[in-house]
Amino acid sequence: MTKFICETKNLSKKYKDFYALKNVNLTIPKGEIYGLVGENGAGKTTLIRLLTGLNFKSEGEIILFGHKDNLQHERSKIGCTIEMPALYKDMTASQNLEVQRIQRGIPNKKCITDTLELIGLSNAGKKRVANFSLGMKQRLALGVALLGEPEFLILDEPVNGLDPTGIIELRELLKKLVKEREVTILISSHILSELHQLATCYGFLHKGELLKQISTEELNEECKRHICLRTDNIQKTTLLLEQKGNINNYSVYPDNSIRIYECLDNVRMISKLLSSNGVIIDEISVQGENLETYFENLIGGRKNV
Numbered sequence: 001m002t003k004f005i006c007e008t009k010n011l012s013k014k015y016k017d018f019y020a021l022k023n024v025n026l027t028i029p030k031g032e033i034y035g036l037v038g039e040n041g042a043g044k045t046t047l048i049r050l051l052t053g054l055n056f057k058s059e060g061e062i063i064l065f066g067h068k069d070n071l072q073h074e075r076s077k078i079g080c081t082i083e084m085p086a087l088y089k090d091m092t093a094s095q096n097l098e099v100q101r102i103q104r105g106i107p108n109k110k111c112i113t114d115t116l117e118l119i120g121l122s123n124a125g126k127k128r129v130a131n132f133s134l135g136m137k138q139r140l141a142l143g144v145a146l147l148g149e150p151e152f153l154i155l156d157e158p159v160n161g162l163d164p165t166g167i168i169e170l171r172e173l174l175k176k177l178v179k180e181r182e183v184t185i186l187i188s189s190h191i192l193s194e195l196h197q198l199a200t201c202y203g204f205l206h207k208g209e210l211l212k213q214i215s216t217e218e219l220n221e222e223c224k225r226h227i228c229l230r231t232d233n234i235q236k237t238t239l240l241l242e243q244k245g246n247i248n249n250y251s252v253y254p255d256n257s258i259r260i261y262e263c264l265d266n267v268r269m270i271s272k273l274l275s276s277n278g279v280i281i282d283e284i285s286v287q288g289e290n291l292e293t294y295f296e297n298l299i300g301g302r303k304n305v
Ligand SMILES: Nc1ncnc2c1ncn2[C@@H]1O[C@H](COP(=O)(O)OP(=O)(O)OP(=O)(O)O)[C@@H](O)[C@H]1O
Pocket: 015, 020, 038, 039, 040, 041, 042, 043, 044, 045, 046, 047, 190
């Protein structure tokens, strides 16, 4: 069994001379919730349209469930909400799902009640979609995508327009799907903090390029506030920190920087301790940022590229 549900290799999409996607190498491991983050126009929808077969790639490769051939067959295991699906406004939630079930030739009628239960619309009863809140419509759209019991769920900006309660409900529902049905999810958003309590890994897309893929643990580590320290002697520095500064909560990074996670309000003490013991300090600063600043800094370095 393949480790990755979805991979792309140098995937590009060109409109005349304009690259909407350029050499994207994406990997989505099984069982993860992959947050695809990018500003408006970054290429998120384009990428999703290529994965789901709604548009043709210009160059590169798409591998779904470990296969690069016969993708149409592999795509039958994908459920997708890309933009709002055509819901019949004069029908109820149950009737809408029934239409979709028949159109897609799904035999078991029981999937309607199961899906309504799963998306929390069992009590919507005779209410017509025309009278649904946006949150209810979003959940019904998700229900449509879930009808065929997909192994891979792709959601394009599903939190758009949802109020905080709606966002929490959606988050819980998606977590439940991963846990109970072992679904792998790709979810796009232009707001990193919206995905933060949900996604288990991230891909940052900017101007058609995938700048970085990172796990939640790595992201949290990068965003954690710390004192970044560089000196001419790591061994002596760590010895002084522990023995004279009583500082034990730190890590040494491969680039020879030291990150200290305590004593953030007393940088001066650390700097005095080191210099008075003959250590030369090349850098000492408090770093770490909130999620949006992290994202802005990440794409900021590429703003003029
Ligand atoms: N059919 C098309 N012809 C030409 N350019 C296009 C076409 N479709 C998309 N683009 C361009 O490709 C770029 C990426 O668009 P895309 O819709 O994928 O971005 P997005 O990240 O989904 O943005 P949003 O969050 O606004 O939906 C944009 O600059 C867009 O104008």
